Amino acid sequence: MSVTDRVSALFKGPEELELTSGSIAKPLLYLSLPIVITNLFQTAYNIADTFWLGQYSTDALAAITFAFPMVFLLIALALGISVAGSVLVAQYVGADEEERAEYAASQTVAFAAVAAVVLGAIGFVFVDEFLVLLGASADVTPLATSYMQVYSVGLVAVFGFAVFVSLMRGYGDTVTPMLVMFGSVVLNILLDPLLIFGFDQNPLFGYLGLRGLESQLFALTGYTGSGIEGAAIATVFSRLLALVVGLVIMFQGTRGVRIRLSQMKPDADYARRLLDIGVPASIEGTARALSVNLLLVVVALFPDTVAAAYGIGTRVFSVIFLPAIAFSQGVETMTGQNIGAGKLDRAEYANHYGAKVMLGALTAFGAVVFLAAHPIAAVFTQNPEVAAIGAEFLRYAALTFGFIGVMRSYSGGFRGAGQTLIAAVISIAMLGFIRLPIAWVGAHRLGVEGLWIAFAVSNVLGGVISYVWFERGTWRDADVTEARGPSAAPDATDD
Template identity: 25%
Template sequence: MNNKSLNMAEGPILPLLLQMSWPSIATVLVVNVYYLIDAFWLARLSSNALAALTISLPIQVILGGVGVGTGLGAGSYAARMFGAEENRKARQTAGQVFFLSAVLGALFISLGMAGPDLILTYFGATTEILPLSRRYLLTLLPGVPFLFLIMMASNLFRAEGRPHLVMYCALMTSAVSGILDPILIFGWGPFPRLGIEGAAMAAVISQISGAALAFYFLRQKSSKYQLKWHYLRPDYRIILSIYSTGFPSMIINLVLSLGMLLHNHVLGGYSNLAVATLGIVSRMSGLVMIPLYGIGHGLMPMVAFSEGANLPVRLMEAVAIAVKISFAIAMVCFLIVEAFAPAIATLFSDDMELRRLTATALRINFLILITAAPSLMWINMFIGLGQGKAAMVLLVGREILFLIPFLWLLPPWFGINGVWMAQPLANAIAFLFILYWAKRQYRMFDSLIHEKT
């Protein structure tokens, strides 16, 4: 197993960006396959079991927002410290991740156990599926601290130039869960039949396994973190630095989730087919966004390291290459969808009306790719620079100032197509603000370059 860290200070940018990005792309694919396998086995158990799993998804989105947001803050700070050769502060960041995983995990376990029925009912659990949902949630809760640790450690691995370790942890988690799911759900061999609790138990065991592997990697001699027990003592200055970037990222994830819920609400006023169409469009968009998110994940620590090392030329070159690559991928995907939208729609359903709605929705909604690709790279640039507040203002502003009003204003004029138009239009307007802010940052880099020369 190669644990050598990538050198982010020297060498060609493009190969480094690809080396930083592809493990993230593979990781997202693995995680998506894991979710599909989980849904597959529970669907074979019963439709109510699958519904109970679906009810828990918003809770998992919230957990993901907290874990990923904290991890982004920790990764950005650690990469900047490595770049500035403040290695002790970077190593202490790894210790804070363990502390934060434990504290946040305990907080969410307490909240979940205090009022599971209230939480699940709020997210849509009916009287029929509430008992199943409760059993799933209560069994799942002990794994939350380990889930947080995996999410946060993943960003630490990227920060030290070992993104392949993120993929190994994801593979471990998914493989353990994939093996245990049918065994514990249906009681294969000597194991008892646990039903939906078996799926939750498989998830907890897999999260413990992934967290243990992450701990092993951080303790290796080849790791830049050289984790020591005294690094686990809370350092509130480092924690504040983590959340100066991480907290805005958490808000971004939560607001984006709110936008998804609002889409569901608006489309529910048309028909169940309209909601089903959104599900298809979301899955197709998610598939296309995997490489774009992967490139963004690879770019962020490169920006942070270059910022810490005072290498503005290298930083700007990395961002420029990431923007070009992501835009090329987005354009290819956009053109394919525009040309083959009806054929793509046939893959998901035999219902002619659903096919028609899906083809139209794909063609309109995928216009978002043209502006989303460069916007995503610039947002990751801001996060890498530790400017989490700027990223939050730009993305939350898009949702609140543009998307929500468009979802209210466009449907009366354009019907259901107005719903599909809302996101591309909101993103196009937000793109102009993100571009302005990115150019403003570029001018600051130019000033630094002139000062150095």
């Protein structure tokens, strides 16, 4: 078997997967593995921006730190539409209602475009006020504003691609978005240094040993780069091309779900259905974004060494939890399709199986992190005090990683059943009513250990609450026919 054949064998397209019959383990794995890789590519986006802007200037690096919370907030507010579209497509595909799946996808794309334009305009106009709220300095604010204004204008491209990924996942195709994302990441990594530095003293040419070519290009163009705006332009442009590719794929309908221009006329009844599912999902995403920022208020009670250690811990968590996020989205698709097919017992089994796998796998990862906490923390810093504090943080949280996997898996099941409000309530309860208060009280009474304890306790309780709520069986009340109206698929002719 050739190398290409071996790589191809790792992935299966939706035509090779049977989500509503047969094995649970294999299709869930084949759904989730490409999502893990896609999420890693997304991480590469952020790393590329951070790396090159760090090479450019300290102020630019600080500016991107203040810009990212606003980026996350805008995406979180729009997230619900993509989740709702993914759930409805999954349910209709499971019910063998191909035309209704196409209509759901077409309506989702239309409403996503409207939401992105509105949120982009809000972000563009109010970026200064948001940065003041975050406490950005006078040196950093103009740079962060420049980045966010470009990003806000391009939000249609950024969010549009996220919708493409969600709709394809709902259909059962996670491989195509992974491949498109790969091309987009490579383009962004190449464009970043060129648009940030231009052709005058560009470190990329130094790394590649092409200083002579750099001088020739600079003499020809005189381009000195666009600084932090260049990073935003690189991100928006690479996502725009990815979106164009995604739209071509969906309009052709040769892979994944098909969309049709004739079905994109906004449907008020369908808008209400999208809002019913999507608003709680947006609330969940927004709550996660806000909780991260609010925890920084508690972290600020301690010296900078603790803040640095906290940053190390959260970076490690973001990598460890990638499989949990992927399995959650895989469970979401399997739940949606099996509910659409009327196979509730199979949907239930998929949730329990995903939770068990994540409990075991992330607990094993956590054990490794617990044992190697100090070497892991030391990778991120040369300060021995920061490494010691970071190691302590990792040890407190590591053995509870499995419970995060449990919570994520069952939350995916609730979303797949269309009950996004339950997933939102669990997330808000864990982050806002368990972790944050314990962190605040613990920090004042126990010191920094109280902050770390908050993570461990909230992780465990989040997993337990998710399991108990899922066992209540309220998710079985999901009804795919709620989305079916007289205008559900009025025109399935070719455009």
